[in-house]
Amino acid sequence: MSANTQTTAYTDESSQALSSDAAIVVNTMSKSYGSNCVVDQLSFKVQPGEVFALLGPNGAGKTTTVETLEGYRAPDTGSVRVLGLDPIREGHALKPRIGVMLQQDGLYPALTAREVLQLFAGYYAQPLSVDTLLERVGLTSAAKTRCRRLSGGQKRRLALALALVGNPELVFMDEPTAGMDPQARQVTWEIIRELKRKGVTILLTTHLMDEAERLADHVAIIDHGQLIALDTPANLTGTQNANIVRFVAPEGLDCQQLAALPSARKAEEVRAGSYLIESEAIPSLLVELTTWLRERNITLSELRVGHGSLEDLFLRLTGSEVRD
Structure with a gap:
């Protein structure tokens, strides 16, 4: 199936009737700033208790979409519902039920980590234990440290705790593990899995394709404000029965x-100097490929074998590298 055919199939699926019992419903939403249309007839839904990843290159419309769902912006046309509520007109009823983990933390610099959590806990009727949250995100030893002295990774972990302190039904996470070391990243992933097991709905944005692939039940890819793919990670990659050879070489090789090559099913240059070949007979393909390269005196700088990935699909559909 070609990328264009694949994209059309997923877009058609997203255009079906959007059920009112979904945790999030985005229905033909559009939003422009002046003459710049940043979200264009976008539709998707998120079911209760699932992890939903919203992906796209910078400028694709992710931030505007999420800010609209959080009630900070109003759509020009179309509609959105979060937990059955209009985020703007019924924001007073919605906000106690959601948590928001911002990419820019905006913490009070003079307060300690515990003081900030205690402050936010006071906004909710039944907050979670501050000390338990500090321990869960690995900040017990930094509880008395003022926010301005926290490292970047510690600020991200505190932002996560702030998003969870109100015991929310739905959590928005913007780049949840950005700036975290590998250990903190694994802890955050496990927290997300725990929330899912408890029935909490999570919508996350991330530039880390492996994060989306491992955590998300469904992935939506948007570009230029439009939905271009929507499905499970396994269905999106679409290569369960085929292996992939990826290699780095001088750009401009003849992909035709x-x-x-006899064992190749498909070949493409996904970005300058980075190539991908699909095959169901990897050992034979490796012999054919190395022979082809040797005959042309082409030297590889990298060669990897594995299954198709979400990053491969992302690059095919957007024509863009995942960028910060």
């Missing part, structure tokens, strides 16, 4: 010749 690579695709014509």
